[in-house]
Amino acid sequence: METQSSSNNIDVLRSVINRNLKLRNYESALYWADKVMTLSADNVEDVLVCANCLYHTGQYHRAVAVVKNRIDLKTNAEGVLLIANCYYACADYEKTALVLTEFLTPAARTFHHKSSTQQLNPKTPTDSHILSAMHLLLGKSYEGTGSYDLSTEQFRQALVYDVYCHEAFDKIIGHHLLTASQEQELLDQLPFEEQCAGEDNCKTVSTLYRMQIKKYAGHEVLSIPSEMCALEENLDVIVSLAERFYCNCYFRDAYKITSKVLNKEPFHLKCLPLHIVLLVELRKPRDLFYLAHRLVDTYPTNAISWFAVACYYHLIHNNELARQYFSKATSLDGLFGPAWLVFGHSFAAESEHDQAMAAYFRASQLMKGCHLPFLYIGLEYGLTSTTKLAEKFFMQAQAIAPDDPFVIHEIGVIDYQNGRYRDCEVKMKQALSIIDSLDLKKLSHLWEPLLNNMAHTCRKLRKYEEAISYHRKALILKSKNASTLSGIGYNYMLMYDFEKAVEYFHKSLSIRKNDSFAMDMIKIAMDELVNDLNFNVKVIDSYEPLQIERKLNLTQLRQDTTARDESLPNTPQHAPREPTPQFGSGDQSGMSIEMEMSLDD
Numbered sequence: 001m002e003t004q005s006s007s008n009n010i011d012v013l014r015s016v017i018n019r020n021l022k023l024r025n026y027e028s029a030l031y032w033a034d035k036v037m038t039l040s041a042d043n044v045e046d047v048l049v050c051a052n053c054l055y056h057t058g059q060y061h062r063a064v065a066v067v068k069n070r071i072d073l074k075t076n077a078e079g080v081l082l083i084a085n086c087y088y089a090c091a092d093y094e095k096t097a098l099v100l101t102e103f104l105t106p107a108a109r110t111f112h113h114k115s116s117t118q119q120l121n122p123k124t125p126t127d128s129h130i131l132s133a134m135h136l137l138l139g140k141s142y143e144g145t146g147s148y149d150l151s152t153e154q155f156r157q158a159l160v161y162d163v164y165c166h167e168a169f170d171k172i173i174g175h176h177l178l179t180a181s182q183e184q185e186l187l188d189q190l191p192f193e194e195q196c197a198g199e200d201n202c203k204t205v206s207t208l209y210r211m212q213i214k215k216y217a218g219h220e221v222l223s224i225p226s227e228m229c230a231l232e233e234n235l236d237v238i239v240s241l242a243e244r245f246y247c248n249c250y251f252r253d254a255y256k257i258t259s260k261v262l263n264k265e266p267f268h269l270k271c272l273p274l275h276i277v278l279l280v281e282l283r284k285p286r287d288l289f290y291l292a293h294r295l296v297d298t299y300p301t302n303a304i305s306w307f308a309v310a311c312y313y314h315l316i317h318n319n320e321l322a323r324q325y326f327s328k329a330t331s332l333d334g335l336f337g338p339a340w341l342v343f344g345h346s347f348a349a350e351s352e353h354d355q356a357m358a359a360y361f362r363a364s365q366l367m368k369g370c371h372l373p374f375l376y377i378g379l380e381y382g383l384t385s386t387t388k389l390a391e392k393f394f395m396q397a398q399a400i401a402p403d404d405p406f407v408i409h410e411i412g413v414i415d416y417q418n419g420r421y422r423d424c425e426v427k428m429k430q431a432l433s434i435i436d437s438l439d440l441k442k443l444s445h446l447w448e449p450l451l452n453n454m455a456h457t458c459r460k461l462r463k464y465e466e467a468i469s470y471h472r473k474a475l476i477l478k479s480k481n482a483s484t485l486s487g488i489g490y491n492y493m494l495m496y497d498f499e500k501a502v503e504y505f506h507k508s509l510s511i512r513k514n515d516s517f518a519m520d521m522i523k524i525a526m527d528e529l530v531n532d533l534n535f536n537v538k539v540i541d542s543y544e545p546l547q548i549e550r551k552l553n554l555t556q557l558r559q560d561t562t563a564r565d566e567s568l569p570n571t572p573q574h575a576p577r578e579p580t581p582q583f584g585s586g587d588q589s590g591m592s593i594e595m596e597m598s599l600d601d
Contacts, residue, residue: 026056060086093144132162176370180214303333371397405431482512
C-alpha cells in the first residue's frame with residue numbers, strides 16, 4: 001500500500017510539474033521536479049524534467065551537473081542534447097560541438113527510451129527528430145566558431161532527418177549559405193514524400209519552402225500557388241511576395257505589402273529588415289526615424305533595432321554616426337550579413353575603399369551563396385581603376401547569379417571601358433532582355449543607368465537613332481536628368497541635326513546650369529547654324545569627355561535587405577549606397593558609378 005501511495009503521490013506531483021511548465025511557471029515547476037527526482041530515485045525521465053526546468057530558469061551549469069551525475073550519457077540522446085543546449089546557451093560553442101560530435105560518432109549512437117537501451121535508428125520518427133535537433137545545434141555551434149562550411153553541412157543533415165526543421169532551412173536560406181542552384185538541389189533531395197503525412201501535407205511543406213528560396217534567381221513576380229490559397233493571408237507568405245517585388249525593383253508595391261504586414265504585427269521580425277530597406281530606398285527618413293525609436297525601445301538587444309538606427313543616419317548622409325550603429329548591430333549579431341553590406345556602403349560613400357572592401361569581404365564570408373558582396377567588391381576595385389580585379393569579382397558574382405541584370409550590366413561596363421563595344425552591346429541587351437517583361441512605367445529609377453549606358457554603347461557603334469531611343473526610355477524613369485538630355489543632344493550633333501541638339505542642350509542647362517560641355521556644344525552648334533558650314537566632327541571629337549552620371553541600385557539587402565543603388569563603372573565614381581535585406585536578408589544596397597561618355601566617336 002505504501003508503494004502504491006508513494007506512486008500516486010509522485011504521479012500527482014508530475015501533473016503539477018507539467019501544469020506549471022505549460023503555464024511557464026518554471027520556478028514552481030523546478031521546485032517540485034527536484035522533489036520528484038528524489039522520490040523516484042533518480043528516474044531518468046524525472047531527471048530530464050528537472051534539468052529542463054533548470055535550463056528554463058537559466059541555471060545552465062547546474063542543469064549539466066544534474067544530468068551528468070545521474071544519467072549515462074552514452075545511452076541517452078536526450079540528456080546529451082540537453083547538456084549541449086546548456087553549453088550553447090552559455091556561448092561555449094566548442095564544448096557544445098565536442099559533446100554532440102562524441103555522441104554522433106556511429107559507435108556511440110545509442111538511445112535511451114522508456115528504460116530501454118537500443119541503437120539510435122534514423123528511420124524511427126522519434127529518433128530522427130532527436131538526430132535532427134542534434135545536427136541543428138551542432139550547425140549553430142559551428143556557426144558560432146566561424147566554421148560556416150561545416151555549419152551548412154549540419155543544417156543539411158538536420159533537414160534530411162526532419163523536413164519540418166524549419167530553423168535549419170531558415171539558417172541556410174536566411175544567411176545565404178547556398179547559391180540558388182544549390183538551394184534548388186537541396187529541396188529536390190529532401191524526403192518530403194517519406195516524412196510528410198499525405199500528398200496534401202507534402203505539397204504544402206515543399207511549396208512553402210520553394211517560395212523562400214533565392215528571390216533574385218528569377219525576375220518574374222511571385223504569385224501564390226493556387227493550392228496555397230488557404231495561406232494567402234499568412235504574413236510569412238505575404239512577406240515572401242514582398243521580397244519578390246523588392247528584388248524586381250517594384251519598391252512601392254513591396255512597401256505597400258510590408259506596411260500591411262506591420263499594421264497587423266508591428267514587430268514581425270522577418271518583415272522588418274525588408275521594410276527598413278524600403279524606407280531607405282523610398283527616402284522616408286521620418287518614418288524610419290519613428291520605426292527605429294520604437295525598435296530600440298522594444299528590442300534594445302536585437303541587432304535589427306540598431307540596424308534601423310544606422311540606416312536612418314546613412315539615409316540622411318551622416319555616415320560617421322551610421323558606422324557607429326552598424327558596428328553596434330554587428331557586435332550584437334556578427335552573422336547579420338545586410339549590416340556588414342551597408343557598413344561597407346557607409347565607407348564607400350566617402351571613398352574609403354579599403355574599409356569598404358573589408359566590410360564586403362566579411363559579408364562574403366557570411367553570405368557565401370549571395371552575389372552582392374562580390375559585386376560590391378568589384379565596384380570598389382573599379383573605382384580604384386583596377387579593372388582586372390573588378391572583372392574577376394564580377395565574374396564570381398555572375399557565377400552565383402548568372403541572370404542578374406545588374407551583374408551583367410557591370411560586366412558590360414568593363415567591356416565598354418576596355419573598348420570592347422560589341423561585347424558591351426551583347427551584355428547590355430542581355431540585361432535588358434531580362435527586364436523586358438517588366439512594366440517600364442512602374443520600374444524603379446535604378447534601371448535608368450542601364451538604359452543610358454545602352455545608349456552610350458549604341459552611340460559608340462554609330463547607331464544614333466537607337467541611342468536616342470534608349471535615352472528617351474531613360475527619361476521615363478528619371479525625367480530631370482541633365483546627363484541624359486546632354487546625351488540626346490550629343491547624338492543629334494553627330495547626326496548633323498543642330499537645331500534639336502541645341503534644344504536638348506538648353507534643356508540640360510536648365511537643370512544643370514554649370515554644364516560646360518553643354519555650353520560648348522551649343523556654341524559649336526550655333527556657329528554651324530549661323531555660318532551654314534559643314535559639320536566638322538573632329539571639332540567635337542577634340543573636346544574633353546563628358547561624364548554621364550549613373551545611379552544604379554542593386555536588387556537584393558545589401559538582402560539586401562534592406563534598399564539599394566546599383567550602377568556601372570567606367571571612370572568609376574561612387575554615389576551613396578543604400579541597404580539590402582537578405583535577410584535577409586537580402587538584402588541590397590546600392591552604389592552608383594559614373595560612366596564616361598567619350599567624344600571620340
